[in-house]
Amino acid sequence: MLDRTQAPSVQQVQKISLPPIEKFSLPGGGNLYAYPEKNTEAFRIELLTKGSNLNAQNAAEVQLAIKMLLEGTNRYSGAQLSEKIDELGSFVEITPGFDHSSISIYGLKKHFNENIGLLSDIIYESSFHDQALNTLKEKEQNRLKLNMQKGSYTSSINLRNALFKDHPYGYRLYTSDINSINSQQLQTFHKNYTCSFDIFLSGDLPSNYYQIVSGYFSKRQPEVPKQFEAPSFKESNAPKDTSHRDSKFVQSSIKLGKRLFTRSSPDYFRFMVANELLGGFFGSRLMKNIREDKGYTYGIYSSLYPLNHSGYFVISTDVKAEYEQETIREIYKEIKRLQEEPVSAQELKVVKNYMIGNYLNAISSPFSIITKYKTLVTQSLPTDFYNNYLEAINNTSREDIQDVLSTHLQTESLTRSISGFI
16 A cells, blocks of 8 residues: 655666657658657647758748748638638647748647648648738738847847858848748749658557558659758857847847857767756756846846757846846856856756756657657757767766866857847
């Protein structure tokens, strides 16, 4: 009999292995990756396409090409398409991206065939009507105007543009680019890139899911034109600060960042632990100093964003204008403290336990498991990458923290992007 007066013993997690997935070739090219899990009654299908920043002339081309997919097909108008999705109890997600863009449907198992057919119609039968495009362009222009009034938006895009200047990762939206796009241009982009995709499928699937999916997605996929291969980066990564001032801003939005590495870097796991200590979670050094001790902000975080061809690190916060420079000084101070003073064993243990628990939660559903595999596939990582996660985190020492931050996060190497009051 269970003794409820005794707390259960705490067990240290030693190893985590991702469950195997199923992989098939699609008739027209590309692959299908699937992770079936019964009794969830729901599924997700995602088309991960090459219609991304890497293959576009500008950000507007990517945004409009992918968003036009929900503005109507040869069978349904945009309104009818939206109504059909609602009737199935489904949800469609369209995501423009740096390396890939995606089209996903979350649906109920009982409507699996209808949802797959609908997604096939969206990708193969999109109409790209001029009237629908003009309406979408107007919406995107209005959205851009609103975003440009937000300090957090302008500081983010200005930082990325500074870090990845002359590279598609640094693209930003301009009204002039939105205005110049025409439907023929979008159809060409769609045909050449969006129609080249892999499929990631997860959840409660019928036993013959491959036959159903391959039947709907059997058209021959295009070869990506060679003239649009990803350009290489310039070696120079010298910081170039950027500032955007406007009398409408009531706060200063601060972004400090630099170009870094991908997940394949030997320093990736060590840096992830160091980042968690610095600003990766609510108990981080930056949060304790700048939120709790100083009261300058409601929140401050740091993150590493690994992409296919590079990666970038960002520290982000919003503060009152009078605390702008003091906040930056305190950020630099916390970085230098971690570089010069060994973190305590207890603080490092807390961070590692948080990271491990967070990772366990991140592989608790079929949707999140297939997302992990998507990262392995798209970033050409070894299949045991996540299986080694625990060992890599647990083996990171206090000396590793000092070393990796001293190597990669010198304060003078950080680009500052600030949007604030004049």
